[in-house]
Amino acid sequence: MTVSSHAFARSDEGLAQLLSATLGETLGSASITKRTALGTGTHPKELVEIEASEGQRRHLFVKYGGSVDLDPGGTRTGVLYEAQVYRDLLPLLDIRTVHYYGQVDPTDRLPVLVLDGLPDALRVKKVPGGRAMIAAAGWLGSFHAQTTSMTECRHLSWVERWPRSLLEKWCDPDSASPAHPKYREVLSYLVEHAIPDLLDEGHTIIHGEFYPKNILFHNEEVYPIDWESAAVAPSEFDLAMLIDGWPSEIREAARDEYAGMRWRRSATEASRRRLRIAEMILHARWLRTVNLTRDTANRRLPLLLELRQQV
Known part of the structure; x- marks a missing residue:
């Protein structure tokens, strides 16, 4: 508009x-x-x-x-x-x-x-190497650790909540477009099983668009911006957005840093499974965009199918 x-x-x-x-x-x-x-x-x-x-x-x-x-x-x-x-x-x-x-x-x-204005700041995705990504993951873990207890606070009742219908819309099998025999089957799995599992666990307040382009890095500190999508929702979506498209070694280091700041321990297999589900849902979301390009489909569809094998 x-x-x-x-x-x-x-x-x-x-x-x-x-x-x-x-x-x-x-x-x-x-x-x-x-x-x-x-x-x-x-x-x-x-x-x-x-x-x-x-x-x-x-x-x-x-x-x-x-x-x-x-x-x-x-x-x-x-x-x-x-x-x-x-x-x-x-x-x-x-x-x-x-x-x-x-x-x-x-x-x-x-x-x-x-x-x-932070005039000398760089977007995290523009910082060479992985140090800004790791710092962003640590910031996110601390943010989620502090907001877990705030989701039912009366004075924060104005904070939006992601409804189940939103996630189901992103994964609607009837709107599937990439031609692949397994694609619709994966979407059905997400709607019928994975989304209910993800929503059964406790939520935090999330940023909602925690992609590297929305995170500034200034004097070795992280400053997330663009908070229009902040909401009560599964925390895994923020981390899935942050690590989307990065090399495996940076993704793993970011996951470890997040877990250390969030829980003061390594991630459990259950939390890793929830992260994979969130990644699948985000891939499905971008695969159903109106302006879907061949490059996007060629990158995200194989990743979605691979993640399905891991959950």
């Missing part, structure tokens, strides 16, 4: 006034010195360099919300929800996160999320 970019088209002066008026207690008066548009994702976003009233330069990450449901039937919930995650969930945890300046509500009623 089209995202309104009215807020994104503000003049430098207009954006500076908006930031100063709404976030003045934190930022003081500010003038814009540089703006850099970032990619073409679901929401318009940019890095904004400002000079604050005390003469200090700061870098802000500014993300502009839309006026419509951007992800019908999916997991993304919008910028207002993401701001609530930064404001009401993440500060409860003993864990490093991107600094949240606030959520601006301009006159056009389209929300604007303002975070620390």
